[in-house]
Amino acid sequence: MxxxxxxxxxxxxxxxxxxxxxxxxxxxxxxxxxxxxxxxxxxxxxxxxxxxxxxxxxxxxxxxxxxxxxxxxxxxxxxxxxxxxxxxxxxxxxxxxxxxxxxxxxxxxxxxxxxxxxxxxxxxxxxxxxxxxxxxxxxxxxxxxxxxxxxxxxxxxxxxxxxxxxxxxxxxxxxxxxxxxxxxxxxxxxxxxxxxxxxxxxxxxxxxxxxxxxxxxxxxxxxxxxGVGNCHIFVERTADYAMAETIVLNAKTSRPSVCNAAESLLLDHEWPLASQRDLLQRLHDAGVEIRACERTRKQHPELSSFLKEANEEDWDTEYIDLIIAVRTVESLEDALEHISLHSTGHSEAIVTENEAAAQRFLATVDATTVYHNASTRFTDGGEFGFGAEIGISTQKLHAxxxxxxxxxxxxxxxxxxxxxxx
Structure with a gap:
């Protein structure tokens, strides 16, 4: 030895x-x-x-x-x-x-x-x-x-x-x-x-x-x-634009190198196209690389200069960088299905003015912390009032x-x- x-x-x-x-x-x-x-x-x-x-x-x-x-x-x-x-x-x-x-x-x-x-x-x-x-x-x-x-x-x-x-x-x-x-x-x-x-x-x-x-x-x-944090934000069709913009930008850009930063953005296809466009433009202006699904890119040809093509690996990637994967989804159920397939069980958020949709999301998503109209960046021992944390457990036993x-x-x-x- x-x-x-x-x-x-x-x-x-x-x-x-x-x-x-x-x-x-x-x-x-x-x-x-x-x-x-x-x-x-x-x-x-x-x-x-x-x-x-x-x-x-x-x-x-x-x-x-x-x-x-x-x-x-x-x-x-x-x-x-x-x-x-x-x-x-x-x-x-x-x-x-x-x-x-x-x-x-x-x-x-x-x-x-x-x-x-x-x-x-x-x-x-x-x-x-x-x-x-x-x-x-x-x-x-x-x-x-x-x-x-x-x-x-x-x-x-x-x-x-x-x-x-x-x-x-x-x-x-x-x-x-x-x-x-x-x-x-x-x-x-x-x-x-x-x-x-x-x-x-x-x-x-x-x-x-x-x-x-x-x-x-x-x-x-x-x-x-x-666990690693492949955290999602789902912007539902009734979401307030100003709130959605503030939450998404905070979750992605305030400190992209941490596990509670958002890595994936899901956009309800019935959320106004103008709001979708403005949010994607704001992310780009903030220095975020956007990797978008085919549907998102087709809906926003005016943003083609910076909307990169997402591949299957992007849905499962924790970037810990100024990169975000964006997918347009058909409905709340479609968003829940995507999250169930790709979430790491860390932190997941919905932005919506629909209380029924919020409750469905909060009850269905299997993660350590689920949010309604708040940034995923709050998953932190200090923010929870615990003082300094030793980590964020994504398992279920014993913590x-x-x-x-x-x-x-x-x-x-x-x-x-x-x-x-x-």
């Missing part, structure tokens, strides 16, 4: 030891730790940004897309957003130790269901340094230890952030071993993390379809799957949607008796 493999195993062992200590900390101790981490991030801002510049320079030299660079980039404002997220977590109720249910059996046994930490969380993610802080903070608030394995493209940024967190924990008199960052470039390090039964309690992959698929195929440890504090807990039964035997 190579030295890096031995180091990895040692980091996992230290995280496991630390998780037992963190599970017993009080809410006050955990909140003080998060506050200290925020203060340390601000104190280390110059060093963190310098490390991030190294990663950005390498990514630019490798010819990475602007959307990738946006995910990778840290700025003073983004660091302050991370600190704000930590303070939001401090203000949130600690779920650990909460009584979920309590009852007394006929024999006098008192049974109680209590929230407890999961243990050690393994986090595998791509070029998003903010995840290093967000994930660790939620893990620590819920009494868990965390082992972080980010993409090598962000290794300098991630190491700088992890160093700040560990320094803050040390100064707080708490075990810094609860935060472990794996700096290894070898892909085998992901496989080792995913098969570390007995040391890792759950794996959370956060990134593109390739990363998530690799983790799911490799892992023998339980996986909390975060779904933005995963805040309760999602990183399990429960155990505490039974109190007076000498009962069976």
């Amino acid at each position: 190579g030295n890096w493999k031995q180091q990895l195993q040692e980091q996992l062992r230290l995280a496991k030891q630390a998780s037992r200590k963190w599970a017993l900390l009080t809410t006050e101790e955990k909140n003080n730790a998060l506050t200290a981490i925020g203060e340390q991030l601000l104190a280390d801002e110059t060093a963190i940004l310098e490390a991030n510049k190294q990663d950005l320079a390498r990514a630019e030299a490798d010819g990475q897309a602007s959307s990738y660079l946006d995910r990778l980039r840290l700025t003073p404002e983004r660091i302050r957003d991370l600190v704000d997220g930590l303070q939001q977590l401090v203000a949130l109720e600690d779920p650990v130790g909460q009584s979920m249910d309590r009852w007394t059996r006929p024999n006098g046994l008192v049974m109680e269901q209590i929230r407890v930490p999961l243990g050690v969380i393994g986090m595998v993610y791509e070029a998003r340094p903010n995840v290093t802080i967000d994930a660790a903070a939620i893990a620590l608030k819920t009494g868990n230890a965390i082992v972080l394995r980010g993409s090598h493209s962000a290794v300098n940024s991630n190491l700088a952030l992890a160093r700040s967190m560990r320094d803050a924990l040390t100064k707080s008199g708490l075990s810094p071993e609860a935060v472990q960052y794996l700096p290894f470039a070898e892909h085998e390090s992901v496989d080792m993390l995913c098969t570390a039964n007995g040391l890792i309690d759950v794996i959370i992959p956060r990134g593109g379809a390739g990363l998530i698929s690799r983790v799911l195929k490799t892992a023998s440890v339980p996986v909390l799957e975060t 779904r949607g933005p995963m805040g504090l309760p999602a990183l807990t399990s429960y155990k039964y505490v039974v109190r008796g007076t000498g009962q035997i069976r």
